[in-house]
Amino acid sequence: MANNTKKSKWNIHNRGEILWGWIFVLPTMIGLIILNIIPIFQTIYQSFFKTGAFGRGNIFIGLDNYQKMFGQSEIWQSLLNTIVYAIIEVPLSIFIALVLAVLLNRKMKGRGVYRTIYFMPMVAAPAAVAMVWRWLYNSDFGLINQIVQRFHGTPISYISNPNTAIFWVAVVGIWSVIGYNMVLFISGLQEIPGDYYEAAAIDGASPVRQFFNITIPLISPTMFFVTVTRVIGAMQVFDVIYMMIDKSNAALPKTQSLVFLFYKYAFQQNNRGYGAAIIVLLLAIIMIITAIQNCAQKKWVTYN
Amino acid sequence: MKKINKVLAFLLATVMVMSFAACGGKGNDNSNDDGSKKSGSKKSDTITVAIWDTNQEAGIKEILADFTADTGIKTKIQVTPWDQYWTMLEAGATGGSLPDVFWMHANEISKYADSGMLLNLGDQIDADGLDLTKFPADLVTLYQNADGAQVAIPKDIDTIALWYNKTLFDEAGVSYPDETWTWDTFRDAAKKLTKDDGSVYGTVFNPKDAQQTFYNTIYDFGGYVLNEDRTTSGWDDPKTMDAMEYVAGIIEDGSMPPYTTISETDQSALFTSGKVAMLPQGSWMVTAMLDNEYTAENCDIAVMPNLNGTNISIYNGLGWAAAAESANAEDAAKVCTYLGTETAQKKQADLGVTMSAYENTSEGFINKDTSKNLQAYIDMQKDVVIYPHSKDTNVWYEMSIEKLVVAWQDPAKMPDACDAIAAQMNEDLAAE
The missing domain is CATH 1.10.3720.10 (MetI-like)
Structure with missing residues (x-):
């Protein structure tokens, strides 16, 4: 019993720490995802297209580029x-x-x-x-x-x-x-x-x-x-x-x-x-x- | 490793702060437009007018004040330097937040017109009774979309004239250039003006600056760069090649600085430092040239040299365009057409902003500085050819620079370069 209560206490404590950990890395992560990671995939995607002006009228051309x-x-x-x-x-x-x-x-x-x-x-x-x-x-x-x-x-x-x-x-x-x-x-x-x-x-x-x-x-x-x-x-x-x-x-x-x-x-x-x-x-x-x-x-x- | 982590953390923090600052900056910009994120999509009583030239801001502000007095429509000028102007406009077009009214340029017009970004000004032109035949025809068609609708009103016109250094001419005992000068006279004079010790050269043409230099030679010689349908290159036309051989001749004479100098130092810097005695310059350079103490004191302007009386200037002109998605479309169109009226165009020249596109309104431009023969720019308007452009001008234009660089270093290779440019350019034009 005693062991169990100790464990759950540890869990609550741990959960709090995990939460705060996420809160602290969140600004960096959001920045990275929005400014770096998503654009990387968009760029790769775009490289298979003949692009039109203002991001409109893109034509898929496979590996031509x-x-x-x-x-x-x-x-x-x-x-x-x-x-x-x-x-x-x-x-x-x-x-x-x-x-x-x-x-x-x-x-x-x-x-x-x-x-x-x-x-x-x-x-x-x-x-x-x-x-x-x-x-x-x-x-x-x-x-x-x-x-x-x-x-x-x-x-x-x-x-x-x-x-x-x-x-x-x-x-x-x-x-x-x-x-x-x-x-x-x-x-x-x-x-x-x-x-x-x-x-x-x-x-x-x-x-x-x-x-x-x-x-x-x-x-x-x-x-x-x-x-x-x-x-x-x-x-x-x-x-x-x-x-x-x-x-x-x-x-x-x-x-x-x-x-x-x-x-x-x-x-x-x-x-x-x-x-x-x-x-x-x-x-x-x-x-x-x-x-x-x-x-x-x-x-x-x-x-x- | 601990220290590195600290450094990394510091760097990340800096980046974050900077990106917040950037966001903050944008927020401020938006709040100027009544706090709406898309200035184009929300109706406001002020028309934003975007331009790139600070030298022209004051004059245009004055003309727009007249417009406000006439119509009660308020305007606000936004100046963005050329380098960022097109990025700003492109972002605006992609995100649906173009300024209401803005400048257009020959290099970019087809991209914007063909994507339906520009407002059709036809109705407003009819309503105001603006006579487009008073403008140079090529400039009017330049600012039409594929369906022939007028999407911008010609704003101004620029021509090329010959700047020369009187002091260097006097030293060499050469008479000043005038309307009797042929391209042969020009070549002889360039030779005489060149000093053996390399301290002064007759002239300089930079392969990257076709509009101010050798394009004019090409058309005087009867050649062409691009045919009227914009489907084939004129670079392999025999007359074009004659003109370029002539340019190669000037290089061979040693009348231009060594190529090292041409590629490292801006041509107008060479002229304004007295290292080069003659330089063809566009009318947009006038303000900068007059602001330079050395040129203001030692130099003057003449018309360009001719060939058998043919004296063509390449010309170009900006256009006033409005955003198709503007919430104030009607007012924006009124701004554009007003700026195209004879009154506004005349005022533009009188204030010394630029020469105007409207027929016979540019005379006032010469009053900008009466000690210089600015009349040369007006005289050059008599026989003009529009700056050669197609849908993707930059693609073949930059290719032509690359090939001409080789010919400039070894003038004997000029004919090969012309042929190579023509072949590649035809391919690029076919792909447009």
């Missing part, structure tokens, strides 16, 4: 551009951010100021950032080339040379994101108990050795999180390219990303169905990459 897409070299080129961008942006932004995080995690003068400075690009509107960089990069009037010429260097065409433009665009991407990555790394670093380092120091481990044997393994969960989110972010790159590479720029075919093409077809040419197909392709690619990363994490991520 996909057939057209896989036959277009433009799509494959821009997929390649997107991957190149990600390969440049993600590792460099993580490496630089990690170095900065380690440096700015020490006790030093003006630490807050430095952290703020590095985080600043994250606060600025991406379109504004891209506009400023576009002028910095300008081969005739840009500040960078003015400085290069001052030192008798040859001016470089940063964003109009098809072979190198994607790299210079990625530099802006890196610059914009290191602050954000850095803050995540700093929070990861602060999780690491100081005694580990003390113990290591007593055992005679050098700071470099400490970094590789204590810091890296213990910060690996943060690194995993940053890598996954950054890869997704980099695969979805759009604003920097859209703002910096003009329609008549010769480098456009070698810099336009998948999202750029999605925008071009869905919004500039009003072909929502085809745009949807492009974005479904991107979704599939991102899902595969993320799944691979999830499997690979067992090899290198150490959880305490």
Whole structure:
């Protein structure tokens, strides 16, 4: 008997907790469902249609959009551009951010100021950032080339040379994101108990050795999180390219990303169905990459 | 992981707050329209008028004040910048909450007209006795739907004229352009104005800006971009190709900046910084050019060059349209037709808002700045061809830019580019 009453009490308590749990996650869930999950399915659905204006008069065309897409070299080129961008942006932004995080995690003068400075690009509107960089990069009037010429260097065409433009665009991407990555790394670093380092120091481990044997393994969960989110972010790159590479720029075919093409077809040419197909392709690619990363994490991520 | 969760929670919270803020913003917008969510579906005594150009707001407000004095119908202007204007309009059309009266553009008209979004203004035109023959015929037909019903009233007209830098002309000892200039004179002058050290170039045409530059050349040469039925491309027409070969010639002369510069820097920025001596500019650029201190001091305007006396300007014009589902449809139609009357059109030009579409009402536009030869824009109205457009203009237009970029970098490839554009464009037109 006594056991029973205890159990039902526990149930009432438990039920209350479950209810409150739901109430707390509800706003997020509603937001996610309305703003993300439903649109995902709508987009997939739409990719099988030749869409009419204002969502009216859609004609079902089965896999035609996909057939057209896989036959277009433009799509494959821009997929390649997107991957190149990600390969440049993600590792460099993580490496630089990690170095900065380690440096700015020490006790030093003006630490807050430095952290703020590095985080600043994250606060600025991406379109504004891209506009400023576009002028910095300008081969005739840009500040960078003015400085290069001052030192008798040859001016470089940063964003109009098809072979190198994607790299210079990625530099802006890196610059914009290191602050954000850095803050995540700093929070990861602060999780690491100081005694580990003390113990290591007593055992005679050098700071470099400490970094590789204590810091890296213990910060690996943060690194995993940053890598996954950054890869997704980099695969979805759009604003920097859209703002910096003009329609008549010769480098456009070698810099336009998948999202750029999605925008071009869905919004500039009003072909929502085809745009949807492009974005479904991107979704599939991102899902595969993320799944691979999830499997690979067992090899290198150490959880305490 | 705990810290990461905190960061995540913080981020989510930020997103939530921001989305609430966005919702709040929308709520406020709606409350302006008498608190109704669909401004179009609820009768109100104020007509909302949506436009995208702040430069024109004051003038149009004044004209609408006359309208209110005449009819007692109140109006309210809503300015949305061009980039967001079409998103706003599209959302409005999809959700059934279009503004009562709004601007229409050649690129978008068929989409709205064919979906039945626009009010048929025929009855109001008859009631007011508005004579549509006073407007350029192509502009009138542009704003008709497939059944021939008038769904927008022509608002204005824009033409192209040649801006030139007097200081650079004086330095090079070249006489200023005038109506005697042929395209050959233009090419020679561009060559003479170009400095060897690359500090000044004769002119610049950007492949993405056909309307202000090479479309005019094409029609002067007797070529065309799109046939009258809008079914076949004129890009492989021999005369069109002659015109484009001529443009390729200017590039080969070295009279245009290197392509790197063209693709990185806006052409009007090149002109207003004195790097380029001549630039064809549309009349919609006048305000911006006059506002620039350098151009105001050093530059003037002339008519475009001609070929054997043929001097055609590509023109385009906006239209005043009303929402078919507007609850104030009758009043909205009255606003549109009023803005098309001779009085309103004349006032629009006199106030320096734009040149007007109504016959012989634009003279006042030259008073905007008497120190500049704005008359050139009026003179260019004599022989005009409407901006080539079809149902899905953007599809083939953007394709043509991609192909021309290649030819601009290597002018020898111009004929190939023209052929390639024609082939693809015919395919796109067939698919419309």
